[in-house]
Amino acid sequence: MPTARLSHGDWEGAKMYKVDIQPDTKEATAIEARRNQEKQRQSRIFNTRYRTMGVDVEGLKSQVEERKLRENAEKQRDEAFDAHRIQYDKIAQMLEDEEQQRKRQLHKALVEFHQQEQEPATRREWDLQDPAALRKGQPARVSDDDPRCGPASMQCFAGEDMNGAARQKLLKEKNRRDLEEQRAEREKALADRKYADTLEDKKRIELDLRALELARLEEECRRAKAMAVADFNRAQAAECVEQQRLAQQREQDNNYTEIYNHLTGDILTENPDMARSLVGPHRMVPYLWKGMSPEQVEAVRRTQKEQCKENQRLREEERQREAEWDRQRHLAARAGMVMEEEVQNFHLQLRKSQDAYNQELAEAQKAHLQHLEKEVYTNTPTAQYHLQFNTSTR
Template identity: 80%
Template sequence: MYKVDVQADAKEAAAIEARRNREKQRQSRIFNARHLRMGVDVADLKSQVEERKRRQNAEKCRDEAFDAERIQCDKIAQMLEKEEQQRRRQLNQALVEFREQNQQPATRREWDIHDPEAVRKGQPARVSDDDPRCGPSSMQHFAGEDWNGLARQKLLKEQNKRDLEEQKMEREKARADRRYADTLEDKKRIELDLRALELARLEDECRRIKAMARADFNRAQAAEAAEQQRLAQQQEQDDNYAEIHNHLTGDILTENPDVAKSLVGPHRMVPYCWKGMSPEQVEAVWKMQKEQCKENQRLREEQQQLDAEWDRQRHLAARAAMEEEEQQQNFRLQLQKSLGAYNQQLAKAQKAHLQYLEKEVYSNTPTAQYHLQFNTSSR
C-alpha cells in the first residue's frame, strides 16, 4: 500500500513538473518579441512540416520496399510455376513415349483372343483330303476340339512368364525413374531455395546500400540547410546593422524638412518623411474644421426636422389604424348579434317542426305486437 502511494505521488509530481516545463516553454514562445510580432510559432510549424515530410518519405520507402518484395515474390512464383509446368509436360511426354514403345496392343496377353487378324493368320480346318490332321474316318474336327491344347498352354505359360518379367522390369524401371525424378526435383528445389536466399541477400544488401545513401543524403541536406540558415542569419544581421546606420545618418532622424518635398510637384510631399505642418496650414485646417462643424450642424437640424415629420406621419397612420380597427370591431359585434338572432329564430322553427312531427305525423307509433304479426304463416 505504501509503495503504491509513493509511486502515485512520484507520478503526480512528475506530471506536475512536466506541465510546469510545458508552461514555461509556452511562455518563452509567447513572450518572445520576434514570435509575438510574427503571430505564429514558426519553429513549431517547421518541425511539424519536417515531421510530416519524414513520415511521408518513410511511408513511401516502405511502400516501395513492399512493392519490390512483392514483385520479386511474383517473379519467383512465376518461375516455379513455369518449371512445374515444364516438368509435368516432360513427364507426360515420357509417359506417352513409353506407352508407344513398350505398351503396344500386340504385346498384351489377351492379344491372341482379341486379334482381329486371328482368323486370317490361323490355319484352315482342312487343307486337303490327305490332311494328316483328319482322323481315320476322314472327317474334319468338330468345333470345340483342341488338339494343340497342351502346346498352347505351354506357350501361354511361357508368354505369361515373359510378360511378368517384362512387367517386373517395367516396375523397376518406373521406380528408378520416380527416384530419379524425385532426386531431380529435390535438387531443383534446393537450387531454387539457394537462388531465393541469394536474391534475398542481394535485396538486403541493396536495401542497406539505399539506407546508407539516404542517410548520407539526409546528412548532406542537413548540413546544407544549417549552412543556409547560418548565411541567412548573417545576412539578416548585416542588413539590420545597415538599416540602423542608415536611420542614424539619414534625413529622418536629422529633422531635415527638405526631405518631405516630392519630386512630382511642389504641392506634394513624401508621407514617411513629413515632419509636420506650417502655421498657415494649421490655420487652414482649423478653418476647414469649423466649416465642417457648421455643415454637420445644418445636416443634423435637417435630419431632426425629417425625423419629426416622419414621427407625425407615423402617429397619423397609427390613429387611422385604430379608428379602422374600432369600425371593424363594431361591425363584428353587429354581425354576431344578427347571427345570434337568426340562430334563435332557426332553433324555434326546428323545435316547432319537431313538435309537429311527434304530435301530428308520427302519432301512431308501431308496437311490438305490430311487428309480431309478420311471418306467422307460409303465405
C-alpha cells in the first residue's frame, strides 16, 4: 500500500499536535544502503595495506590459471569416466546378450527333452487324457469277487452270491490253517521256553563252579604272594644290614685315610710351594701362606729404603717446582696490576672526553629546540585539528 506524503503545513500541524508519523520505508532503506556503502568504502580506503599494496594481480592470474588447470583435469577425468562407463555398458550389454542366448538355448533343449523323453503316454495323467481309454478298458464286472466292485458300485446286489459255496469252503480251510498255525506256535513257544530254562540252569551251575574255581585260585595266589613278599622282605633286610656294614667299613676307611693325609699333607708340614697361586709366580694364596722367608723380608726392606729415597727426591723436585710457580704467579700479578692501572687511566680520560662531548651536544640541542619553539613552531596545532582527518571518504 503506498505511503501518503505530507505537505509543509500538514507537517507543521503534525509537529504541533505530536502525531507519530511513520517514516517512508523506501527512503529509510535507501539511506541505510548509502550508509553501508559509505562504511565499506571507509574500510577499503582506511585499510593501509590495501591502499598501499593494491590488488595482487599476479596472484589472481595464477589462481585463474590453477582454476583452468583444475577444470581441464576434472573435464579429462569426467571424459575418462564416461569412456569407462560406455565400455562397461557395452560389456554389460554383451553379457546380457550372452545370458539371453544361454536362456534361449536352455529353453530349446528343455523343449526338445520334453518332446523326446517325456511323451504324453508316459505321463501320470495319461489315463485320464487317453482318447482310446474306452476301447482299452475292461467291462464293469467280471465276477462276484471283482475287486473293482465296491459297496457303492451298484454291480453286485444281495442274493446274487455266485461263489458263496467256494467262498465258505475257502473260509473254513483258512480258519483250520490258522488254528493249526496257532497250536504249532504255542507248542514251539513252550518248547523254546523249556529249552531256555534248561540253558539258564546249566549256565547258572557253570557260573557257580567257575566262581568256586576262581575263589580257590585267588586264595592260592594270595598265599603265594604272601610267601613271596615275606621272602623278599627277608632278603631286603639282609641286604640292608650288609649295606650298613659296608657303609660303616667304608666310612671308617675314609676317616683313617683323611687323618693320614692331614698328617702327611702340605698344610701341617707348612710347605711354601703350596702357597704359590696358579695366576702368577708373584701371587700367593692367602689361606695357605705361612709367612715370608728371611731372604724375602730383607728384599722387602731394601725395596722400602729405595722407595723412601725416591720419594724424598720427588718431594724436593715438587717443592722446587712449586716455588718456581709461585714466583711466576707473583710476577704475573704485578704485571696485571700495572696493566689494570693503565686501563683505568685510559677509561678515565675517555670518560672525561665523552662527558665534554655530551655537554656540547646537549647545549646545541637545547639551542635548536629554543629556535624551533620561538621561530619555527609559532602556530601549534590543537587536538581538534587532528580529529578532522580520516572522518570521511569524500
